[in-house]
Amino acid sequence: MVNPELSALHVYPVKSIAGLAPGAAVVEPWGLAGDRRWMVVEPNGRYVTQRQQPRLALASAELLPDGGVRLSAEGRKPLRVTAPGPGDPSVPSPAAFPVMLARKEVEVVAAGAEADAWISDFLGTEARLVHLDDPARRRPLIPEYARDGETVSLADEFPLLLTTTASLHALNSLIAQGDHPDEGPLPMNRFRPNVVIDGTAPWAEDDWRRIRIGEVVFRVCKPCSRCVITTTDQSTGERGKEPLRTLARHRRVGDALLFGQNLVPEGTGTLRLGDPVEILE
Numbered sequence: 317m318v319n320p321e322l323s324a325l326h327v328y329p330v331k332s333i334a335g336l337a338p339g340a341a342v343v344e345p346w347g348l349a350g351d352r353r354w355m356v357v358e359p360n361g362r363y364v365t366q367r368q369q370p371r372l373a374l375a376s377a378e379l380l381p382d383g384g385v386r387l388s389a390e391g392r393k394p395l396r397v398t399a400p401g402p403g404d405p406s407v408p409s410p411a412a413f414p415v416m417l418a419r420k421e422v423e424v425v426a427a428g429a430e431a432d433a434w435i436s437d438f439l440g441t442e443a444r445l446v447h448l449d450d451p452a453r454r455r456p457l458i459p460e461y462a463r464d465g466e467t468v469s470l471a472d473e474f475p476l477l478l479t480t481t482a483s484l485h486a487l488n489s490l491i492a493q494g495d496h497p498d499e500g501p502l503p504m505n506r507f508r509p510n511v512v513i514d515g516t517a518p519w520a521e522d523d524w525r526r527i528r529i530g531e532v533v534f535r536v537c538k539p540c541s542r543c544v545i546t547t548t549d550q551s552t553g554e555r556g557k558e559p560l561r562t563l564a565r566h567r568r569v570g571d572a573l574l575f576g577q578n579l580v581p582e583g584t585g586t587l588r589l590g591d592p593v594e595i596l597e
Contacts, residue, residue: 326512327351351469352471387435418473473578
């Protein structure tokens with residue numbers, strides 16, 4: 317067995333929009349720097365993802381040095397969106413307001429009318445773009461998995477998501493033997509991980525409880541329950557049946573269909589491609 321190592325990093329500046337694949341990423345207490353600090357919401361404040369709008373996969377977001385994002389999509393003029401928040405001390409910071417995420421309220425700030433118009437026009441329905449201005453205090457981690465003061469970005473529940481290439485290969489082999497073999501093999505982007513690990517046995521991550529990637533230690537909190545987003549082709553926005561059909565047969569625990577593991581960092585640092593991975597527990 318090859319020694320496990322970090323083979324890919326992914327940062328998603330806007331929740332459910334296409335992400336970035338940097339060679340290195342800073343780990344902050346609430347996730348990778350710049351990851352899921354922006355989100356699309358309905359006018360009533362309920363969050364929007366590819367679950368409701370698979371078309372979000374066709375937009376891209378580039379991180380800007382000031383914490384803003386540059387939105388782009390085929391056939392549309394790109395838009396630079398400045399992170400709302402403290403700047404000129406003579407200009408009041410935008411007021412935070414609550415939106416719904418994972419059945420709970422989280423306070424965010426509005427990106428502004430121009431950003432709202434861009435995302436609404438792209439989706440063909442009224443929507444708003446919002447920003448998590450203060451991840452250190454806005455959204456506590458789920459209590460049953462949290463230590464004092466731990467928070468999370470606008471990710472579904474946990475700061476980072478880990479997958480392994482060996483488990484994807486095993487899943488694709490099962491898909492090839494199933495009812496929809498023509499839909500495979502699936503790429504890793506269907507699962508929208510933050511960190512991808514090479515050099516493990518298939519499903520080895522199920523038994524991990526604590527790991528070190530490079531200079532950062534993480535708790536492995538719980539398996540990730542997968543949803544309809546995994547059936548969405550990230551290059552076309554079209555839906556299929558896989559991998560949920562195969563996960564339902566082979567990776568079901570109760571009502572949950574599992575692939576990948578949720579992580580919480582125990583410290584900060586920088587991850588780099590090729591970093592060794594050590595299983596601590």
